[in-house]
Amino acid sequence: MAELANCKSCGRLFVRVSSPYCPECLKEQDKKFDIVYDYIREQEHRMATVPQVHDATGVETELIYQWVREGRLVSAMFPNLGYPCKSCGKMITEGVICSDCRNKIQGDLHREDLEEEARLKANRLKTYHTRRI
Structure with missing residues (x-):
């Protein structure tokens, strides 16, 4: 669907069909x-x-x-x-970030998952259960 937009390059108003440029x-x-x-x-x-x-x-x-x-x-x-690369500036040919940055982010996420799992496990150990009669 066509819409009015400003050109990304020159700023002129044009009817945008697909490209952000006039x-x-x-x-x-x-x-x-x-x-x-x-x-x-x-x-x-x-x-x-x-x-x-x-x-x-x-x-x-x-x-x-x-x-x-x-x-x-x-x-x-x-x-x-x-x-x-959007993160470190290293030259890449595909994607948005390089493999080093991707691996670092995945490692950080994995570490956070392990920490969260350890917190949940610690909370479970502190929980007391009683029997209802």
């Missing part, structure tokens, strides 16, 4: 994508990192990160392209 900004992004893709498609630039691509093309790093996140630039074809 048609003019989408055209501009497509032109920038073509520039980036033409650059990294060349054999000598396939191993380029995002900062190197930014320096060579002038395209904003956030846009390049967005394209990698969306899968428009596939890390299988361009192995050094990635985007920063």
Whole structure:
């Protein structure tokens, strides 16, 4: 369903169908994508990192990160392209956080579960039961 929205890039009001960007900004992004893709498609630039691509093309790093996140630039074809982990900033190619941060969070959750279980067990030991006659 179409709705009115402000463009995420320029702030103009437009009828939003699917993208958060107005048609003019989408055209501009497509032109920038073509520039980036033409650059990294060349054999000598396939191993380029995002900062190197930014320096060579002038395209904003956030846009390049967005394209990698969306899968428009596939890390299988361009192995050094990635985007920063939301937690620590380490470069990743999938998900939102890196495996180290994911493991740390899972460990913290597991530790909290064990602590909660120990608290419940301690409370059960303090409970006295009486028999009703």
